[in-house]
Amino acid sequence: MxxxxxxxxxxxxxxxxxxxxxxxxxxxxxxxxxxxxxxxxxxxxxxxxxxxxxxxxxxxxxxxxxxxxxxxxxxxxxxxxxxxxxxxxxxxxxxxxxxxxxxxxxxxxxxxxxxxxxxxxxxxxxxxxxxxRLLPEDDPVFRALGLSDAQGRLKPSRQAKYRQVEEFLRLLDKTLTDALEKGHLRRPSAEEPLRIVDLGCGNAYLTFAAQRYLTAVRGLPVVVTGVDVKEQSREHNSEVAASLGVEAEFVVGTIGGVELDPAPEVVLALHACDTATDEALAQAVGWGAQVVLAAPCCHHDIAAQLRKAPTPAPYSLLTRHGILRERLADTLTDGIRAALLRIEGYRVDVVQFVESQHTPRNTMLRAIRTGGPVEDGVRAEYDDLVATWSVRPLLAELLDARP
Structure with a gap:
């Protein structure tokens, strides 16, 4: 215009x-x-x-x-x-x-x-x-994504998705504000916008919502990139971006194999299944991303290792029943991920993403790279934890394999 x-x-x-x-x-x-x-x-x-x-x-x-x-x-x-x-x-x-x-x-x-x-x-x-609401139901982005009808009314079948987007934006807003105020994230400009990547973006609900909120409401210049393995997702999301008139790039690739230059400063990975979350976190660390928001999905890897390894005393009561062993694996997996990010120089919070009635997978790892020294006890506690449970976290292997 x-x-x-x-x-x-x-x-x-x-x-x-x-x-x-x-x-x-x-x-x-x-x-x-x-x-x-x-x-x-x-x-x-x-x-x-x-x-x-x-x-x-x-x-x-x-x-x-x-x-x-x-x-x-x-x-x-x-x-x-x-x-x-x-x-x-x-x-x-x-x-x-x-x-x-x-x-x-x-x-x-x-x-x-x-x-x-x-x-x-x-x-x-x-x-x-x-x-x-950070973004109202009748916002153009929700009409373009099919969450709202032509009159801007939220579709009954899309209530849960809208709720998820809203809660995600609140966490993103708070995290970026914290990082900007404390100098852990540079303040973007029109000449150098903030670079954000959504790994495993799917239909890019969160990609577009983040772009819309940060630019139209927060007034932060950003450039967003969505990564997904499906060519169909790239084509669909590119058409939505064109209809909204926003600058967003979508590429086809795996989370662990995608290469982006320049590297993103904010990495999003929401509901990446099982070890795809580990690949996303390893990519974020490798890029030196200042902000990471990851909401893991299933946790099969550590769960499978717990079934094969002998349970250390006195915790056999926690692994005897399948449902308890599964929940323990969830907690152990995300605790290990948080510890490894701390070792890499991030301040990490594990928070609730959305209420459990909307999704049983409602944990989010929120990490800000501070560059401060790592506490001496963090590495020792991590070593003791994985040794006690006889597990080999994939994230640790991915981080160790960096050149």
Missing amino acids: PSESLLRVLAEIRGHLLDPDTLVKAVAGGRQRGTEPPWRRVELRYVDLKAGRHLQVTSYDETQAHTANHLVGDPARGAVDALLELPFGNWHVDTTTQSHQVRVTKKLEGVLHTQDRSAPVEAVRGHDRAKD
């Missing part, structure tokens, strides 16, 4: 923001070159209160949300004008009939993209609303 005067673009957006009948929701985020807005993100919507319709403005800093309501008329106009003066890098404005996206260029010009809805949507004016 051609750029034009930023003042002219914002004046057009102002009209939509001040229309209490047609505005559904507006989000401002990101930052203009060389500036730092006072808020990480700002959301606007109209709500009906006892005193009449108000413009509700929710402003987010790094830790909490701050909400203020402005009566339609001069108070609302004053609030909108104050927000438009702030150096946000992106605006996303949804009305009942259109979707508008504004991007501020390095030359401080405005690029406006407007898309008509296939059918009008209804604006919800209730003051009590559902839990705030």
Whole structure:
């Protein structure tokens, strides 16, 4: 889209923001070159209160949300004008009939993209609303991925997938914020965007959601790459990227065999089956990735080794029953992975990904490369653990095989 005067673009957006009948929701985020807005993100919507319709403005800093309501008329106009003066890098404005996206260029010009809805949507004016979502159900990315219908309504059969995407974005957001604030991850620029790879991306729900959230809401320049063994996935995902107008590359390859140059700084691997997670973690370490988010799937490798090796005393009661042995293998596998990442210089958290009612595989390894010294006891504890259980972790073998 051609750029034009930023003042002219914002004046057009102002009209939509001040229309209490047609505005559904507006989000401002990101930052203009060389500036730092006072808020990480700002959301606007109209709500009906006892005193009449108000413009509700929710402003987010790094830790909490701050909400203020402005009566339609001069108070609302004053609030909108104050927000438009702030150096946000992106605006996303949804009305009942259109979707508008504004991007501020390095030359401080405005690029406006407007898309008509296939059918009008209804604006919800209730003051009590559902839990705030990082990406709303009617976001274009969810329509393109088939999670929402043409009217932006979430399909009942896709509720679990939407929930998974939402929780993933919250973890990604918190992890990147932590890494950026503490200097463990460089702050990206338009000239040098953050490089993110999704290993085993499948239909790339998380790839596209991450790209959309980080660029449109966080205002972080990113370039995403999806890797999958299926050519069909590459073709499908490339078509979705073209329909959304986003820059995303999809390549065919195995997790352990893919080569990327330049190397990614953020590695995602969600629900890679069994040892594919080990291959993803080994790739991340080999690339020197600063941030790693991995949600393992099944854990067959260590489980098979536990069945063959004698159980050390006094733990035979834990392996006598199949279901307990399986759960023990899950815990042992991810504990070993976390220890090996710590040895490689990462700070590691093992957290819950989504609630167990959505998926039984709900553990995520979240790692940030700090470069700090490894505690002396970590290696000794790891050696004792694998020796006690007589297991040979594949991740250790992959890391040892590095040139």
